[in-house]
Amino acid sequence: MSTVANTIFSPELAARFDHLVTIYPLSRSALVPMLLYAQDEIGYVSDAAVAEIAQRLDLVELEVRNVLSYYSMLRTKPAGKYNVQVCTNISCMLRGGYKILDHCKETLGIGHKQTTPDGVFSLEEVECIGACCWAPAMQINYDFHEDLTPEKVDVLFQMYRDGQGKDVK
Amino acid sequence: MADVTFTVDGKQITAPAGTLLIEACKTAGIEIPAFCYYPGLSLQAACRMCVVRIEKMPKLQTACTTPVAEGMIVYTETPDIAQARKATLQLLLGNHPLDCPVCDAGGECELQDMTFKYGAADSFYAEPKNHREEQKWSPVVYFDRPRCILCYRCVRMCGEGMDVFALGIQNRGSSSVIAPNVPAHMSPDDLAHVDCEQCGMCIDACPVGALTSGTYRYKTRPWEMNHVATICTHCGDGCKTTLGVRSTSDGSEIVRGDNRDKSGINGDFLCNKGRYAFDFANHEDRITQPLVRQPNGELKPVSWEVALDHVGSKLRALRDTRGGKSIGVIGSNRITNEEAYLLQKFARTVLGTNNIDHHRTADYVSFAQSLAGHTGRTASLNDTLKAPAILLVGGDPTNQSPATAWNLRTDVRLNRARLYVANSEEIKLRRQAKAFVQLAPFGYNAFAAYLAGDNAAAASAASDSNALSAFRDAVKAEENLLILIGSELRGAELKKLIDFGLTIPGAKFALLSDYVNSRGAADMGLLPDMLPGYMPVGSPSDLATEYAVPNEPGLDMLEMFDSAGRGNLSALYIVGSNPVARYGIDPASLKDTFIVVQDMFLTETAALADVVLPAANLYEKSGSVTNSYGDLQQVNKAGDRAGVRSDFEMIVRIADKIGADMRKLVPFGKGLRADMGQSRGAQSGEADRHAVWLTANNLEPRLSPFDAFAILDEIQRLVPGYNILRLQLLSGNDQHLSPVAPTPLVQIGTRRDQVLPANDSLFTSGTLGRFSTMLGDLQQNEAQRLIQIQTAAD
Ligand code: SF4
Ligand code: SF4
Ligand code: SF4
Ligand code: FES
Ligand code: FES
16 A cells, blocks of 8 residues: 555556545455556556556555456457447347447457557447447447447447547546 | 354254354264365355255355354255255366366365265256366466366465465456466466465365376376375474375385375465475485495495494494593484484483584573473464464564464464564564564564563664564563564573563463474483483483483584594484584594484485485384474374385494493383284284274383384383373374473573574475475576566566
């Protein structure tokens, strides 16, 4: 449990982490939020991030990896700038989720957990993202897109390519 | 807690409230299967094998997490339970390779037993099995992923039990996998490894064959070995280890060491040395023929008769011409009590010298003398598991007495014991400590003085005086404190600390030493100034009267070598010790001394000898040993090697060749005269039962001078404090002894303590350790890791 001298994170995030460890009765409770924030900043959870988070929470690195590997939303490899997560769980499946996924694969030329050569997009097939009422749905980074059709997807991708997509963190 | 009464399978059971149902049933003799449950570790409830039906509860309940309650009505074997367990097994077997015929665990596998019992051999799962290659995580830890049933025992064992946290669980659901702490992508060889203490506890806890040991893998099957429970030869804790032996063309070979029935003083624990470091016995450099130095300077193999004749006549001649006082004897920390006792008796009564010593790894003389006049003040290793509060001054149990460290961690974890650690190093056990003070280098004396009330000593004891004073207050407020003392404290310092401790009501003490029988060597009088039981030489004692031992204290180890350097030591008889390397003796100083060495290897010392006699090691003989704490246990012969002899036998034979009266040296020939089954070997029925009873009652005949029990009889008769319970010894249990030293005549502190701690680590074990290939591999493994850390840091 410590503030870290040579942090690999931005000053803002480092400050946020310093605070985060103080607000839980057990400091290791800050582990999952920290991993998420670290991923948002670096794009994935790097070995260096694992090491620093372990140090901050007084855990061994293995414990950080145990938790990290449990959550499929946490990555240990870089993803594209825009991470396209297509839901194929039950509601979406019934309303054409697989068609959307296949369309994404075709247009982007990549498969599940892959990244386009230019590093702009990466694709993931995911379980329910809680947008069943508007199925089929997908999530690009933290942004939701609903009632999808292949055409809508094309428009969306173009928007992102043009740098007009939302990029919330 | 108050008792509750409940019913299991129609049987009324009473157990303290809060007891887990699975434990209560076990105590009552009702077995409930369990994969993930492991006594003493946190509850996991992961496997669902322990499900039972409890009336008024809607579903089957896990017995491993359910505390017993008043009036509970439980069924442990009903058709629905059997069905549930069978279904669990089918799931587990979904990806299990079913390679029992080649698996190390075959025959000792909990999954195999359960599958056999519940008949889950056929499966509904048609998916192809997901095979993964086995992984070598370290020289001793191997992992076969498909065999793993994800019970998490290894993870908890390593984290909670060992405080190492080298194993974790990664991913989720059916892709979950046990992962070691050095992931493949961070390892120079791109393979995953464990960076850990290599204790093998994870392997021990694994209910299946997913974790296997480097020493035993694919070597044999459990039913092809004989299993002999004996005592680990390595550190001063004296764990019981069960050696699996197999016949070979020249004896019987030890193929496995493990904690088979967990019935020893060590409970669940064994460290890597007790488990793996038995392989010195099979080392290719082992001597199996007596060697005698020829006029041309070469050591030449000769027959036993020739070698013993030579030793006997030479020692007799030197004794008769130059006097017993010109002969020195050095004993060992790894021989049995009987051998140590016999050796000093041989030195004192046959050679007529008190020049006898051994490599002392703790100051047991001052320890015994400081406690003279007190009873019930010495602690057993068992106390380290139960004491409400422990003060550890000096020592590093994690590395030097791993079982002690295990017990202390367990005591803190399960009983919330308060551990106070004072050490000049940041030893690992400080992680469990309620308070830790880092002492100044060599600050132990000042610390002992400070504890006893000398405030002026604070400055030289530790730099942080506030921590020091809080530490003292906390310690002084304790009762029934267990005080564990490292070998750093000796003589007057040791006495100071013990005197302080004696002011604490109910305090008990133990002094930690380095090898299996370091304590026994001191208790048995391998000392120039002390007879067995810390009877000062020259003072009246039963032993002194009975055997007319010389009255003057003899030379200690260093004085013997000094005397040799001056040309005054005519002969040196060394049993199982390597003083030349240990004390850095100049070989030239020994050129005029006739040297006889009993050892397994041509050590630095043996290489200088005139006669080298190939010795059996502790795993190849029977007798008793005493651990650091004074707990006596039985050693049983497991391995055997053609050509070697036990130290006991060699001492007797040499004495015989010298012309000693055998009946005086070893009091055999007393008792009944009958064939009690010995001539027919074990399992000969009636006669053996007589023998057991007679042995237990100390009445069995001692038929030859090679019977170590004849010496045990004498130890029991003459060594104060060694009032042994025979049945306890023979049934493989430990018993605590505390030799009662007479109040010291010499002031403690003026005596040369000559303690030289061995400073062994987890992967070394004195000279013996150098001949263990497995320990060598582990050292190399460790060194590579350190280089990697170093390169990473640069
Ligand atoms: S050998 Fe011991 S320290 Fe190493 S992983 Fe297994 S339990 Fe942990
Ligand atoms: S390796 Fe063995 S102990 Fe560890 S989880 Fe798998 S089956 Fe259990
Ligand atoms: S703790 Fe000591 S006695 Fe026990 S197995 Fe390890 S080295 Fe042997
Ligand atoms: S099933 Fe797709 S969002 Fe719930
Ligand atoms: S032993 Fe109870 S759930 Fe595993």
